[in-house]
Amino acid sequence: MKKQLLLFATCVALLSGCKDNDENGRPDSPATQPAITAFVFEAARNPQTLIMDIKCAIDGNEISGLIPYATDLDKLVPSFKGRFAQISVNHTVQQSGVSENDFTKEVVYTVMDSIGQTVDYKVNISCFEGAESGPAITSFVFEAAKNPLYLLSDVECTIDGTSISGLIPYVTDIDKLVPTFLGRFDRISVGKVSQQSGVTANDFTKEVVYTVTDSKGTSAEYKVNLFNFTGLPVVTVETDQRAAITSKENYVNGTLTISKTADFKAGYEGAMRIRGRGNATFGYPKKPYKIKLDEKSEILGMPSDKEWVLLANYCDKSLLRTSIAFKLSELMSMPWTPRTEFVELFLNGRYEGNYLLGEHVKVSKNRLNADDDGYLIERDGYYQQEPLYFMTDRGNPFTFKHPDTDDITQQQVAYIKDYVNKFEYVLYSQNFMDPEEGYRKYIDVDSWVNWYLVQETLCNKDTNYYFFKKNAQPDTKLGMSPVWDFEWSLGIGWNYTEPARHDVLVQRSLYFDRLMQDPYFAGLVKERWKTLKSEYLPQLYAYINETAQKISVSQRANFTKWNILNTPVSVEVITLGTWENEVQYAKDFLTRRVQWLDSAIPIW
The missing domain is CATH 2.60.40.2340 (Immunoglobulin-like)
Structure with missing residues (x-):
């Protein structure tokens, strides 16, 4: 028995010395x-x-x-x-x-x-593969609690590489804002001034460069740009003594200031003169303007010049029709397409809405390129309001954009009047289709084809007819450019009583009724249409969507100022209630218009 007990105790001792088991x-x-x-x-x-x-x-x-x-x-x-x-x-x-x-x-x-x-x-x-180490700013915020005088809510900035941008969706002072930031760094500074998150203020009316440095001495620079209101450039016009702008003839002196934005790093400030512009459009509450700078200057990336326009787009509740037309003109390689940019206009301290700031129609090296002895004329229904005009034998009135009416000679007036009369006579003669002695002797056919297709594609009932001749030499011909005035296009009503139709021709008057009787001209239109439909229309739809997104914040401010989304304006028959509906209506009308043209053009 003792032997058995001894054996049991030995086994227990051995087991207690065995390895532990895992979980x-x-x-x-x-x-x-x-x-x-x-x-x-x-x-x-x-x-x-x-x-x-x-x-x-x-x-x-x-x-x-x-x-x-x-x-x-x-x-x-x-x-x-x-x-x-x-x-x-x-x-x-x-x-x-x-x-x-x-x-x-x-x-x-x-x-x-x-x-x-x-x-x-x-x-x-x-x-993570592809990630970079090193000093960096990973978060940049303007907290309302740190900026109680200037901000209503926190403004979180976007970091894209080493670029930081933020938008404050209202007008406020941004010259003493305090940011709160996080990142990978031992030191952070602006210039030689050390920065403390949530404490150090800077002037964000201009780009601010933050330098972050890690423990190894490696540095990186971050460029911070902060923008006000809607993100579009803010154009501020201050007239002397805040004088009202009541005339289309008499300029008012003042100052023009343009803010920088994410797209335009350079702003502008300079002396200028401003007056009203337009015909019927100057009678609307939201008025268009003509600006003449004291000195030539590049504006928002557009080539240097003195003369600019502010287009109000009051009748067009999508705010897009004019820019859509200019984009199609550009795609069609018209001789000149006016450049424009959307802006916010403040006039003498009062917000006036979303505008297109762009190039005034004129002859110059960076606009419509014509020589000193060249011409830019307009078939003008308001010709009696102009200081100089001529009437053709067929009763078409023309006014002058170039040469200036102060400088033009009687010989120059007589030359272009005679040239247009000869063209009209030949066009309506029995021999008008002759390739040598018919209308082709007088006009640049390609520019006429492109101009016509821009108008019909966008169903533009009421347009401006601009014609140019590079010089007075016998080998230059009469071209058409630029396209202009599209507030009554893409489905805006025409006669105050019924909605616009997409299935009617709108530009068969003034020469094109006759031109389309020539199989040669009609054939060029058909061929050009194929390219427009297959190559340019997809780009045009993309442009519409991108631009609508770009002004989506701006339109809210515009229609808060001008509460017209449920009110018919001018020839408008139907109202759609929202800006988004207006944009989509224009796109849907364009789609129906293209489908109809595609079935109609082959049988022209």
């Missing part, structure tokens, strides 16, 4: 062998470099971790657990959650147990 009931590698069982980079221990905990994978004696964004790896603090009495890196004892190391390269951790056994663990940490 799954399997025996560990020798229990006495030191090991790392968990290796984590906690965001709380690395607040400047991590935004989340990074749990590393342990595979044998290899530890690896992936940080899914760009950050510095040279001063990371890991937290670790395991079976060891001591852990070190290059004989330097490590403390979990305290000791930092440079993980831009492999780090070897040595764990040692109480009897001196050691095991090496190789730790490799990487950032």
Whole structure:
């Protein structure tokens, strides 16, 4: 019996000395062998470099971790657990959650147990593929709490590479704003002035460059641009003594200022004169204007000149029809397409709405290119309001854009009048189709074809007819350019009583009725239409969508100022209630118009 008890006690002793089992009931590698069982980079221990905990994978004696964004790896603090009495890196004892190391390269951790056994663990940490490490700004916000005098709510900026931009959707002072920022850096400065997040103010009326520097001395520059109101350039017109602009003939002196934006880094400020412009449009509450700068200047990336226009687009509740027409003109390679940009207009301290600031119709090197002895004339229904005009034998009145009526001679007037009379006589003669002695002798046919297709594609009932002749030499012909005036296009009603139709021709008057009787001219129209439909229309739809997005904030301010979305304006018959409906209506009308033209043009 004693022998049996002795045997049982021996077995118990042996079992108590056996290896521990792991959590799954399997025996560990020798229990006495030191090991790392968990290796984590906690965001709380690395607040400047991590935004989340990074749990590393342990595979044998290899530890690896992936940080899914760009950050510095040279001063990371890991937290670790395991079976060891001591852990070190290059004989330097490590403390979990305290000791930092440079993980831009492999780090070897040595764990040692109480009897001196050691095991090496190789730790490799990487950032997400394609991510960049180094100094960076990762967040840039203007908090209302830090800027109570100027902001109503927080303005979170967008960071794109090293460009930071923000939009404050109302007018406020931005010359003393305080930003709050986060990032990977030891130091941040503007010029030589150190910056403190949530404390240091700067003047954001101009671009501000922040320099961030890490512990290695590596620096990066971030350019910060902040914009007011809707994101469009803000045009401010101040007339002397805030005089009212009541005339289309008499200029008022003043100052023009244009703000910078994300698209236009350079603003403008200079002396100018301003007057009204337009015919019927100057009678609307939202008025168009003509501006003449004291000195030639580039404006919003458009070539330098003195003369500019502000188009109100009051009748066009999409605000897009004129810019759509200019885009199609550009795609059709018209001799000259006026350049324009959408802006916000403030006149003598009062908001006037969304406008198109653009190039005035004139002859110059950067606009319609004609010589000193060339011509730019308009078939003008308001000819009696102009200081000089001529009437053709067929009763068509023409006024002069070039030469200037102050400089033109009687010989010049007689020349162009005689030229147009000869063209009209030949066009309506029996021999008008003759390629040598018919109308082709007098006109630049390609520009006429392109002009006609722009008008019919956009179903433009009421347009301006501009004609140019580069010079008075016998080998130059009468061309058509630019396209102008599209507020009554793309489905805006024409007769005050019924909606516009998409299935009628609108430009068969003034010469084109006769021109389309010539199979040669009609054939050119048909061929050009194929290119317009296949190549240019997809680009035009893309432009409409992009531009609508660009002015989507602006239109809200515009129609708050001009509450007309439910009110018929001018020849408009139907109202659609919202700007979005107006834009979509214009697009839908264009689609129906193109479908009808595609069926009609082949049988012309």
